[in-house]
Every structure is written in structure tokens, then in C-alpha cells.
Amino acid sequence: FLPHLVASMEQVEETYIMVKPDGVQRGLVGEIISRFEKKGFKLIGLKLFQCPKDLAEEHYKDLNSKPFFPKLIEYITSGPVVCMAWEGAGVVASARKLIGSTDPLQAEPGTIRGDLAVQTGRNVVHGSDSPENGKREIGLWFKEGELCQWTPAQAQWLRE
Numbered sequence: 541f542l543p544h545l546v547a548s549m550e551q552v553e554e555t556y557i558m559v560k561p562d563g564v565q566r567g568l569v570g571e572i573i574s575r576f577e578k579k580g581f582k583l584i585g586l587k588l589f590q591c592p593k594d595l596a597e598e599h600y601k602d603l604n605s606k607p608f609f610p611k612l613i614e615y616i617t618s619g620p621v622v623c624m625a626w627e628g629a630g631v632v633a634s635a636r637k638l639i640g641s642t643d644p645l646q647a648e649p650g651t652i653r654g655d656l657a658v659q660t661g662r663n664v665v666h667g668s669d670s671p672e673n674g675k676r677e678i679g680l681w682f683k684e685g686e687l688c689q690w691t692p693a694q695a696q697w698l699r700e
């Protein structure tokens with residue numbers, strides 16, 4: 541029994557989830573949104589958006605020394621993306637599990653990448669890797685006034 545882990549699961553967090561251009565082009569937007577919606581997390585921000593180069597570079601700045609960085613920026617700016625902010629206790633780690641491993645061939649069946657993609661360079665979806673990055677990325681991709689605070693009708697049936 542690890543009380544600090546239980547406490548962290550109860551902490552309400554926000555994560556930035558994005559359907560990448562390949563997911564949009566392949567008609568997977570509804571399918572990907574559904575995975576998070578059915579799980580029971582709360583959608584607080586959603587838009588279709590053509591990402592400018594400087595935003596893509598800022599979002600992925602930790603990877604800017606990697607050999608694949610220029611192609612990654614080209615990929616993310618190659619067409620519209622669907623930007624989402626999701627809220628819930630434990631949503632950051634849970635969303636990463638729903639998404640699956642970075643390399644879709646290593647991702648477990650049942651995960652988004654495991655079910656819907658075959659290559660790291662076209663892995664259809666992004667998810668923040670920590671609560672701090674969740675906040676940072678939502679701040680980058682959404683403007684003031686684009687997020688909604690609301691109480692879903694099902695809230696009382698999701699948590700005791």
C-alpha cells in the first residue's frame with residue numbers, strides 16, 4: 541500500500557491530447573476522441589487547428605537536438621491537428637496508457653497506437669507525459685477563453 545500514489549491518483553490533473561495530421565487525414569478523429577470520452581474523462585477544450593512552425597518547435601523543444609526533429613516539425617505542421625484538453629484524477633498517466641508506446645509496433649493491442657498505427661513517425665496521437673507538461677502544453681495550444689468548465693451529467697455515475 542503506497543499512500544502517496546493513491547493520493548496522486550486522486551489529484552485532478554489536465555492533459556493535452558492531440559490527434560496528429562495523419563490521424564485527421566485517416567479519418568480517426570472520432571475514434572480517438574471516443575477512447576477518452578468513453579473512459580470517463582472530462583473534455584474541457586477542443587479545436588481543429590493548423591499548427592504554425594514556431595508552435596510545433598516550442599511544443600517539442602526538448603527534442604530539438606534529435607536527428608528526427610526537422611521531420612517531426614514537418615509532420616506536425618503538414619495539415620490540421622485536433623487539439624484537446626482533458627481533465628480528471630490521474631488523467632495524465634491513464635491517457636498515456638490509452639495511447640500506448642511511442643513505437644506503434646511495440647504498443648499493446650487495445651491502445652490507440654497499438655490498434656491504429658504502424659510507425660513511430662506516424663503515430664497518430666500525442667499525450668502529455670506529466671501533469672506539469674499537461675499544464676504547459678494546454679497553455680501553449682489554447683488561448684484564454686477557449687477552455688470550458690462544466691459538470692458532465694454522468695459525473696455522479698463515474699466516481700463514488
Ligand code: IDP
Nearest residue numbers: 603608612641642660661662663665666667669
Ligand atoms: P511520445 O509521443 O510517445 O511522448 P516522444 O519520445 O516524446 O514520444 O517523441 C515525440 C514524438 O516524436 C513521437 O510521438 C513521434 O511522433 C516522434 N518521434 C520520436 N522518436 C522518433 C524517431 O525515432 N523517429 C521519428 N519520429 C520520432
Ligand code: MG
Nearest residue numbers: 666667668669
Ligand atoms: Mg513525449
